[in-house]
Amino acid sequence: MESILTINNLTKKFGYLTAVKDLSFTINKGNVYGILGPNGSGKSTTLGVVLNVVNKTSGDFHWFDGNISTHHALKKVGAIIERPNFYPYMSGYQNLKLVCKIKGVDYSKIDEKLEIVGLLERRDSKFRTFSLGMKQRLAIASALLNDPEILILDEPTNGLDPQGIHQIREIIKEIATKGTTILLASHLLDEVEKVCSHVVVLRKGEKLYSGRVDEMISSHGFFELKCNNQNELVKLLKNHKSFGNVKTEDDLVTAFLTEPMKSEEFNKYLFENGIILTHLIQRKESLEEQFLQLTDNNPINQN
Amino acid sequence: MLRLLNLELQKLLLNRTSKILIFVSFVLPFFVILLSSLKINVFGFFTLELGELGIFNFPVIWHLTTFFASQFKFFFAIVVVSMIGNEYSNKTIKQNLIDGLSKKEFILSKFYTITFFSLVSTILIFLISFCIGLYYSSYNEFSIIIQETEFLMAYFIKLIGFFSLCLFFGMLVKRSAFALAFLFILYIVEWIIFGLITWKFNADIAEKIQNFFPLKSMYKLIDQPFQRIAMTKFPDKVDLSYDYGAHGYEMLIVLGWTALFIFLSYRLLKKRDL
Numbered sequence: 001m002e003s004i005l006t007i008n009n010l011t012k013k014f015g016y017l018t019a020v021k022d023l024s025f026t027i028n029k030g031n032v033y034g035i036l037g038p039n040g041s042g043k044s045t046t047l048g049v050v051l052n053v054v055n056k057t058s059g060d061f062h063w064f065d066g067n068i069s070t071h072h073a074l075k076k077v078g079a080i081i082e083r084p085n086f087y088p089y090m091s092g093y094q095n096l097k098l099v100c101k102i103k104g105v106d107y108s109k110i111d112e113k114l115e116i117v118g119l120l121e122r123r124d125s126k127f128r129t130f131s132l133g134m135k136q137r138l139a140i141a142s143a144l145l146n147d148p149e150i151l152i153l154d155e156p157t158n159g160l161d162p163q164g165i166h167q168i169r170e171i172i173k174e175i176a177t178k179g180t181t182i183l184l185a186s187h188l189l190d191e192v193e194k195v196c197s198h199v200v201v202l203r204k205g206e207k208l209y210s211g212r213v214d215e216m217i218s219s220h221g222f223f224e225l226k227c228n229n230q231n232e233l234v235k236l237l238k239n240h241k242s243f244g245n246v247k248t249e250d251d252l253v254t255a256f257l258t259e260p261m262k263s264e265e266f267n268k269y270l271f272e273n274g275i276i277l278t279h280l281i282q283r284k285e286s287l288e289e290q291f292l293q294l295t296d297n298n299p300i301n302q303n
Numbered sequence: 304m305l306r307l308l309n310l311e312l313q314k315l316l317l318n319r320t321s322k323i324l325i326f327v328s329f330v331l332p333f334f335v336i337l338l339s340s341l342k343i344n345v346f347g348f349f350t351l352e353l354g355e356l357g358i359f360n361f362p363v364i365w366h367l368t369t370f371f372a373s374q375f376k377f378f379f380a381i382v383v384v385s386m387i388g389n390e391y392s393n394k395t396i397k398q399n400l401i402d403g404l405s406k407k408e409f410i411l412s413k414f415y416t417i418t419f420f421s422l423v424s425t426i427l428i429f430l431i432s433f434c435i436g437l438y439y440s441s442y443n444e445f446s447i448i449i450q451e452t453e454f455l456m457a458y459f460i461k462l463i464g465f466f467s468l469c470l471f472f473g474m475l476v477k478r479s480a481f482a483l484a485f486l487f488i489l490y491i492v493e494w495i496i497f498g499l500i501t502w503k504f505n506a507d508i509a510e511k512i513q514n515f516f517p518l519k520s521m522y523k524l525i526d527q528p529f530q531r532i533a534m535t536k537f538p539d540k541v542d543l544s545y546d547y548g549a550h551g552y553e554m555l556i557v558l559g560w561t562a563l564f565i566f567l568s569y570r571l572l573k574k575r576d577l
Binding site: 014048051052053054055069071072074075077079081083085086087088089090094097098099101102103 | 318319389393394395397398399401402404405406408573574575576577
């Protein structure tokens with residue numbers, strides 16, 4: 001598969017604080033990637049390094065096949081970092097014209113992209129008169145100007161109202177369906193769950209996981225159980241080879257599987273051992289649960 | 304190169320404040336020189352005509368106009384520091400780099416703009432001096448007209464040097480107001496060092512050393528012309544005579560500073576995390 005961005009053992013230190021530690025991953029063409037991590041986990045720093053605004057401490061990265069300099073590569077990339085940054089005294093159109101000059105793109109693209117984000121009728125208003133949602137949409141239009149091979153978005157819905165969030169997500173989804181590679185950094189899990197196929201999970205600058213979203217934890221799901229004879233149930237589960245962790249919360253017992261098991265088999269097994277369930281649910285972890293499990297409970301790298 | 308210049312010109316000319324300042328820094332000296340060349344009737348008591356004093360004769364006029372015009376460089380200096388300050392406060396410097404401008408190109412686009420405006424200013428001063436000179440000068444021979452045109456060169460280098468210094472301060476402190484304050488501090492520091500050397504050694508050595516300092520070396524490129532004009536009025540007073548020429552080595556010093564400031568600005572930006 002054609003790689004777009006390769007990062008090898010990247011480290012960034014701010015003084016004695018290590019923001020990114022020995023990070024490696026590859027972005028391939030055509031997928032939608034999410035970078036997940038709590039605030040301060042090094043998402044923006046990583047993006048800053050590959051986007052030429054933050055200097056790396058060690059390690060390396062290269063764009064595409066590695067034969068072009070970073071700033072030339074960036075002309076084929078569309079990126080928005082944190083807040084939309086434009087010249088407040090210029091109109092939306094003039095701001096995009098400036099970006100065209102930097103990227104070497106024809107001006108005819110401007111109206112086309114303004115149309116996509118729905119700002120065509122405001123093209124001649126000054127940027128400082130825009131609402132935050134409009135500013136963010138202008139930033140997306142600007143990132144799309146060069147029909148980028150990869151679109152990098154760093155918390156694109158941060159600080160927006162529900163309508164704004166919805167509009168931005170719709171735009172992102174539309175772009176994704178056209179086959180553009182997308183790299184989306186966020187701490188909003190449902191955002192990533194809704195649009196991403198692959199995910200990189202960071203915590204304190206270290207990579208916890210990278211790969212497909214649905215394979216994030218080598219887990220076979222878990223059962224949520226209730227019965228009248230709880231002690232007996234827990235004892236039985238702890239001795240069963242298919243179960244790992246067993247948690248008890250009030251009258252609810254949660255048992256995590258270590259190998260695949262069907263609920264009817266399980267129910268039958270319990271019944272044969274004299275336990276009658278009042279409640280049985282088999283589930284897989286949601287992205288949120290998987291994420292919390294990765295970032296909170298597991299200090300070790302699962303790869 | 305044109306792309307980078309074009310980029311920066313768009314940023315400047317669409318901003319009302321910098322547009323006004325650029326206008327002022329170019330048009331004001333123009334007008335002052337033009338007005339001073341006119342016959343002014345002071346309330347009917349007497350007519351003041353500076354032209355009669357012989358100050359608009361070639362080649363003195365080159366010296367005079369470049370000296371006066373360079374006093375207005377401060378207006379454009381504000382534009383230079385604010386064009387850096389604004390990039391930082393709007394965080395557009397970050398966006399520019401993300402959009403694919405390299406750090407080198409960013410500094411170069413600023414430097415080209417400085418050079419461009421210095422050049423335009425020099426050409427304007429050349430034109431107006433030339434016209435006024437042709438009108439008033441008692442000598443119109445070509446060989447006399449081209450005498451001391453090195454003052455134009457000195458003027459051009461002086462502007463580039465000074466604006467490069469502003470650019471460096473702008474990059475250093477990221478805020479326009481502080482950068483201007485730094486200019487003032489540098490001015491004071493230069494005089495304090497001058498004072499210290501005078502105290503330890505003597506004024507002669509101190510002045511020689513001071514001539515290498517950034518601000519002083521730029522000032523020294525075009526010395527004040529008053530003494531020179533006085534000299535022509537009282538040729539017998541020998542103690543008035545001084546070295547007023549725009550010398551090649553003086554230009555070299557300023558060009559050296561210019562190169563250093565631009566290089567340091569680039570280094571600063573390269574090392575910095577935005």
